[in-house]
Every structure is written in structure tokens, then in C-alpha cells.
Amino acid sequence: VQWARDDGRWHYKVEAMHQRITSEAVLSNGEASTDVRRVGLGALTAYDYSDRITFRGGQQIVANAGDADPLLNSVSPMSSGLRSTDPLGSLVSNVGTDLVLAPELTLSADLFQRWNGDNAARVGLRTALSGQGSMYIQEQVGGVDGRLSSSTIIGAEDRFGDDGAGRTYGEYQIGNGVLGQRDRALLGVG
Numbered sequence: 001v002q003w004a005r006d007d008g009r010w011h012y013k014v015e016a017m018h019q020r021i022t023s024e025a026v027l028s029n030g031e032a033s034t035d036v037r038r039v040g041l042g043a044l045t046a047y048d049y050s051d052r053i054t055f056r057g058g059q060q061i062v063a064n065a066g067d068a069d070p071l072l073n074s075v076s077p078m079s080s081g082l083r084s085t086d087p088l089g090s091l092v093s094n095v096g097t098d099l100v101l102a103p104e105l106t107l108s109a110d111l112f113q114r115w116n117g118d119n120a121a122r123v124g125l126r127t128a129l130s131g132q133g134s135m136y137i138q139e140q141v142g143g144v145d146g147r148l149s150s151s152t153i154i155g156a157e158d159r160f161g162d163d164g165a166g167r168t169y170g171e172y173q174i175g176n177g178v179l180g181q182r183d184r185a186l187l188g189v190g
Helices: none
Strands: 002-007 010-022 035-048 053-064 079-083 091-102 105-114 119-128 133-144 147-160 166-177 180-189
Touching: none
Parallel strands: none
Antiparallel strands: 002 010, 010 035, 035 053, 053 091, 091 105, 105 119, 119 133, 133 147, 147 166, 166 180
16 A cells, blocks of 8 residues: 655655465475565655756565564574574665656666665666656665675566556566575566
8 A cells, every 4th residue: 555745846655565475385394484474664755856866765664474484584594493583674774866867768776774784785777668668677786694696677667547656567587696596577566
């Protein structure tokens, strides 16, 4: 659920969400490897400094409503039957900027800091394909528990509705990390 408001050069968004993700895979002790029930709240403020530059900052908190969440209750590297909990892992702050390079080409950069010490940086380009559609490519590099990982994201989206509030998208993510390459395809509508 999202509330959004534009007030001149200022833009505001507040979102609330619920996620449910499960898997039939199990750990060595018989517990589910993934049983995610999350609730979250996020806020974002953006300011149009000029016609070409936008700054933004945000804060989100995600609460774990389950006990087998690989992000908020990760499996201990010393024993697959133990899970670690870090309450600061559920808080994420971010800052970012958009720079319009040409009428239909925008460069974006974002920094994300999880309060437990994990962090990520994302840089990308977005270009318009039509009045409602766009294509983007992003590179994200981050550290989780001291391990470096990177992802290349290639995608496209289409806006619909009277004010363009609706969105459909598809993207392909190529991830590289300590466990090798992991790819995934995402489709979504909002």
C-alpha cells in the first residue's frame, strides 16, 4: 500500500507491505530453509534541485514475523541448524541522486546502509522507449557479513493509467558472489 504526494519540487512516498515467501527445501535439522513472513514500512523524500538533478533519501524498517527468514534470520555458517538474529538488520537507510544526461537518458546512483553494517551501492542508466515505457541497466555492488557480491540488472517497464501510477516490468538479474553466479528473472505489476 502506498501514499504519494508531489508538492512543487518536493516528492513524498510512504509504503507499507507484507511479504510471504516459502520453500519446500529443508535444513539438516528438518526446519524449513525459507519461511518468510515480513511486514515493513518505508518512507522516501525527493527534491528536484533543478530540471536535471534530483536528490532523495529514505528509511525503511522490516519486521520478521516468521523464524526462517534468510535475510533477517540467516543460517549460521558454523552450523546449518542455527540461525542468527540481528535486530539492526531490519533497518535500512538510503540516499541517492538522478542526473538527466539527455532528454531521455538519466543516470542514477544510490547508497544503501543496513544498520547492522551491510551496505550496497547501485549505479544505473535509464532511457525512454516511448511515452510510457523505459529500459534500464544497473550495477549493484554490496557487502553482506563481510562478503562482496555484485549484480547486473537489465530490465524494462511500462507505465499505465491516467497519471502513470500503474507499472508493469520485467528484468533479468545476473548475480555474482561467494557462491558463484546466480541468475533470476522477475516479472511484476503494480
